[in-house]
Amino acid sequence: DTGVSQNPRHKITKRGQNVTFRCDPISEHNRLYWYRQTLGQGPEFLTYFQNEAQLEKSRLLSDRFSAERPKGSFSTLEIQRTEQGDSAMYLCASSPGELRSPLHFGNGTRLTVT
């Protein structure tokens, strides 16, 4: 399978704990995106990388959130001191980086904060 891969698929954590998610993009894609989706809503942009450089961050991305893409390949999204409001599906997507090319999404990591 050469699509976008996300791990874990599901994560249940207690409020206040830290969690980290991983995304492996399509190998030849140099852009990588993180989105968040809550029930009944469309995905909302969080941040994106061009190779290893983080080029944009949404105001939704509070100080408790940090994303990295150290070698321009896989990416991690960490949430510190989780809150119940962080419960959502976290989606990763990649694209070739050409103008006007579609994003290809993984199947997400569903986070539940209890």
Next chain:
Amino acid sequence: GESVGLHLPTLSVQEGDNSIINCAYSNSASDYFIWYKQESGKGPQFIIDIRSNMDKRQGQRVTVLLNKTVKHLSLQIAATQPGDSAVYFCAENLPNTPLVFGKGTRLSVIA
């Protein structure tokens, strides 16, 4: 109608009929549009895209229409099948900005 909170607009169609899903986009400067299909427990799946210099584009069983005058996008699915049941999202792209998703529409196909 408009979705509020957890309530998505829903379209129910008979198997074999054609479906039309509508989307009003927000920014007249958007120049690229994409339709995605999302099944339960999965990420959005690319269906078809269109650039603002076009008003129609066809794929396999799908057609996207773009009306820039009224900022309206539609997705037509021919001969709708049970496997088409999903939530459909339109998304718009301004130059040099990330993709912005609209509110979804749930398509239910009645066998």
